Amino acid sequence: MQPADHLQNMSPSYIREILKAATAENVISLAGGLPAAEHFPMALLQQPLQQISQSPELFQYGATAGYQPLLDFCAEHYQLETGNSGLITTGSQQGLDLIARAFLNPGDGVAMEAPCYLGALQVFELAKAELFTVEQSDSGPDLVALEQLFAKGNIKIFYAVPDFHNPTGRVWPLAARQAVAKLCQRYKVGLIEDAPYRELRYHGDALPMVSSFCPEQAWILRSFSKIALPGIRLAFISGPQNWIDPLIKIKQASDLHSPIPLQALLLGLLKSSEFNNHLLKLREQYAERYQALSGALDKYLGDKISFQQVEGGMFLWLELNQKNDQPINTMKLAERALENNVAVVPGEVFYPVGQLSRPALRLNFSHASPQQLEIAIQRLVKAFDRQ
Numbered sequence: 589m590q591p592a593d594h595l596q597n598m599s600p601s602y603i604r605e606i607l608k609a610a611t612a613e614n615v616i617s618l619a620g621g622l623p624a625a626e627h628f629p630m631a632l633l634q635q636p637l638q639q640i641s642q643s644p645e646l647f648q649y650g651a652t653a654g655y656q657p658l659l660d661f662c663a664e665h666y667q668l669e670t671g672n673s674g675l676i677t678t679g680s681q682q683g684l685d686l687i688a689r690a691f692l693n694p695g696d697g698v699a700m701e702a703p704c705y706l707g708a709l710q711v712f713e714l715a716k717a718e719l720f721t722v723e724q725s726d727s728g729p730d731l732v733a734l735e736q737l738f739a740k741g742n743i744k745i746f747y748a749v750p751d752f753h754n755p756t757g758r759v760w761p762l763a764a765r766q767a768v769a770k771l772c773q774r775y776k777v778g779l780i781e782d783a784p785y786r787e788l789r790y791h792g793d794a795l796p797m798v799s800s801f802c803p804e805q806a807w808i809l810r811s812f813s814k815i816a817l818p819g820i821r822l823a824f825i826s827g828p829q830n831w832i833d834p835l836i837k838i839k840q841a842s843d844l845h846s847p848i849p850l851q852a853l854l855l856g857l858l859k860s861s862e863f864n865n866h867l868l869k870l871r872e873q874y875a876e877r878y879q880a881l882s883g884a885l886d887k888y889l890g891d892k893i894s895f896q897q898v899e900g901g902m903f904l905w906l907e908l909n910q911k912n913d914q915p916i917n918t919m920k921l922a923e924r925a926l927e928n929n930v931a932v933v934p935g936e937v938f939y940p941v942g943q944l945s946r947p948a949l950r951l952n953f954s955h956a957s958p959q960q961l962e963i964a965i966q967r968l969v970k971a972f973d974r975q
């Protein structure tokens with residue numbers, strides 16, 4: 589039996605392959621986007637787990653939109669705009685898939701930043717959307733290029749990660765947020781504001797969400813993977829009621845609903861008086877890991893690399909300085925790094941196929957300990973030296 593055409597055309601996932609290799613015992617992985625399991629809020633789960641184990645009704649089939657007490661909590665906690673509603677999905681990844689399946693016809697245009705979150709690329713490719721990218725800098729997405737794209741008229745959705753972008757760690761400044769919201773309104777483009785890292789800010793003040801300037805024109809994806817537990821696979825997606833209802837229809841056909849006992853568990857966790865402390869500690873621990881990584885990069889790789897400091901999230905985008913205009917093959921470099929027992933991701937995999945990129949690596953700093961991060965960079969130096 590042959591799989592459907594769209595599956596055969598799907599490119600192999602470099603990340604999936606490298607993650608497989610990165611699980612070998614002696615490999616230090618800076619490749620995935622994994623949170624630190626040793627900092628999961630296990631103690632806060634005890635009481636809700638106990639309660640859930642005595643509540644058979646939670647193990648019954650439930651409503652597709654989600655466990656109502658969790659929906660109510662999210663609506664209040666995230667202060668949903670009037671006219672907006674939400675649903676619980678099996679991770680933000682499912683939220684993206686539901687939007688694509690409910691709103692995109694083959695050939696519809698989707699704009700995204702380059703480089704871009706791979707999981708989003710995969711979803712929009714599977715939906716047979718036509719993908720367009722705009723460059724990203726410290727000032728946010730290239731607004732001139734974005735407006736030119738929107739003005740052509742075929743762009744239905746703009747997918748963006750304005751806070752601690754994956755893979756670059758960048759944060760859009762306020763002016764870019766306001767300008768993008770205006771463009772989405774002017775050209776009637778739906779914004780997907782994907783915000784899994786927004787609450788992982790280690791320094792400085794949070795900026796308003798882009799969608800707060802165009803609430804009638806945006807979906808917001810809030811994942812609980814990075815601030816709570818990735819394995820429970822839960823996220824909250826909100827937007828205008830008539831942008832959410834079609835997602836519920838597709839979700840019903842897809843999996844009826846996300847597991848209710850896990851939604852009840854998440855609610856217990858979020859309502860715990862200790863959850864805020866957990867978040868504060870998590871931010872401190874990740875900030876310490878980031879310091880360890882950036883310090884080791886400066887110490888061991890100095891003039892071979894450059895990177896923008898990040899104020900949160902889980903990733904650092906490491907640009908590689910070319911010597912005498914000699915091209916750097918980042919795929920080969922990542923292979924050599926793996927031979928030296930450190931896993932990193934070459935920057936080019938974060939671009940749609942065929943798009944060139946400046947040589948760069950994405951480094952994750954949330955998963956390995958500060959000590960491991962230092963060793964990882966010492967190993968990476970060996971891979972650089974063998975170029």
Ligand SMILES: Cc1ncc(COP(=O)(O)O)c(C=O)c1O
Nearest residue numbers: 621679680681705754811813823
């Ligand atoms: C930008 C971005 N969006 C969405 C996701 C998926 O998150 P979830 O675990 O909620 O499916 C990730 C995961 O790494 C991500 O980096």
